[in-house]
Amino acid sequence: MNLLWRSKLGTPQGTRGPKQRVSVDEVIRAGIAVADDDGLPAFSMRKVADRLGLKLMSIYTYVPGRSELIGLMVDEVIGEIPHPPHPDGPLRDRLAGVARHQWDELHRHPWLLQVESSRPWIGPHGCDRYEWQLQAIEGYGLTDLEMDQVITMVCDFTAGSARTSILARRTTEESGITDLEWWEANAPVLERVMPPGAYPLAGRVGTVAGQEYNAVGDPARSFRFGLDRLLDGVETLLRRTAT
Amino acid sequence: MNLLWRSKLGTPQGTRGPKQRVSVDEVIRAGIAVADDDGLPAFSMRKVADRLGLKLMSIYTYVPGRSELIGLMVDEVIGEIPHPPHPDGPLRDRLAGVARHQWDELHRHPWLLQVESSRPWIGPHGCDRYEWQLQAIEGYGLTDLEMDQVITMVCDFTAGSARTSILARRTTEESGITDLEWWEANAPVLERVMPPGAYPLAGRVGTVAGQEYNAVGDPARSFRFGLDRLLDGVETLLRRTAT
DNA sequence: ACGATTTTCCGTAAGGCATACGGAGTTAAG
DNA sequence: CTTAACTCCGTATGCCTTACGGAAAATCGT
Known part of the structure; x- marks a missing residue:
């Protein structure tokens, strides 16, 4: 929570010890980059660390854990593009x-x-x-x-x-x-396996929709x-x- | 694919070797039970095996892998409740x-x-x-x-x-x-952190909606x-x- | 009746993951 | 100049999937 609202709060900490090599915001941005590239299941703390030139466990000095980092990433992304003013009208x-x-x-x-x-x-x-x-x-x-x-x-x-x-x-x-390649590859299997006439509507509508959508x-x-x-x-x- | 449509295909295999102790359908049902209990991220092949009294690697003689099993579980679940006839009318x-x-x-x-x-x-x-x-x-x-x-x-x-x-x-x-307990616990933090008057609509509508929904x-x-x-x-x- | 073959079950190991814990080194406060 | 705080990170634990190979079982072909 304090991390989420960090922009509105000062950093009240004592300043002893080595300086941090990166910032929380850089960690968040690195996390977003990893998730953009690999998706959330393949999102790992190690990849975030690699991207920042840090070792795995150092990340935990910036954020408490994986799920908290993801929460921070979400809020960051929501603020990424400024909300445009709403048009006058309907x-x-x-x-x-x-x-x-x-x-x-x-x-x-x-x-x-x-x-x-x-x-x-x-x-x-x-x-x-x-x-x-x-x-x-x-x-x-x-x-x-x-x-x-x-x-x-x-x-x-x-x-x-x-x-x-x-x-x-x-x-x-x-x-x-x-889509089409997959469908053509699997059509013979499906034809062998689907009882003919079992799906009259699905066949008709699927064909029309498929032609329209390509x-x-x-x-x-x-x-x-x-x-x-x-x-x-x-x-x-x-x-x-x-x- | 052959597994998905197994009900429409015979089992064309020779019958040599030990009998299978369970069936593909039991594996699927066990998988559904695990996913119902624990969710998909915590769904593991080991838990499916445990539930069936088998060891981990035996599951791979029934289904090729995790994602294929999940595909089978989805189709099984879709057929779980028969589709009711549509009412006459609008x-x-x-x-x-x-x-x-x-x-x-x-x-x-x-x-x-x-x-x-x-x-x-x-x-x-x-x-x-x-x-x-x-x-x-x-x-x-x-x-x-x-x-x-x-x-x-x-x-x-x-x-x-x-x-x-x-x-x-x-x-x-x-x-x-x-919801309410969480909100009450975090209200002081939020009040300290949100600029007063920054969210006039959200505050008003959120309050009304909260009271209505409880x-x-x-x-x-x-x-x-x-x-x-x-x-x-x-x-x-x-x-x-x-x- | 008896190998040969096929199939099941499973032990092991490789390579990935999060994170708890503790140690080493760095910086500032007192 | 001591001491306390802090960062970075090595190690270890305990999960996960799945490739590979071995042992045992069941049937087929002879």
């Missing part, structure tokens, strides 16, 4: 901006969705984020509770959609083959489509509230 | 059934959202699932592409919302304290709220398509 466009900001962030740092902390880290940038999200939706006639719920909905949908997108991207990157799916397009429907739903709520 | 109710089915499943097996296979396992139950989801939405005037996109949207939102819910549940379970959030309620808005959006799409 709520729809403002919420779309909030959603896209998160979508881009999750794609820039795919390991964010792999973070499963059992403690809620509330850092300065996380607070800024929530405040900014609420600014987007305030003043359109919704109650405080509804405002919170709409933000939650937009974020949850964005997270779910981004998860699908990131998984798909990782699949093609790591396996080295495209792949098994098009996550960015699915995100835009879903977000449009979601925002239609919010406008319905606005109209209902107005009466 | 599309809204049918899609709500699809979403709730997945919501319940994810909460029954929270490790599902921790699975990040780099290969798309297409198993028999996964195919059944997709076919069943499409049955829900067919016949309401949407194109094949729209049908696929609406299903994707509902599933993505449900996954994102369930993720929030499961994380919150795990937090209270593992830390042993409730916690930091109410994920099940957020899910219902978001799903309602989402389905409002689908109905808007239906009306627009009808004209």
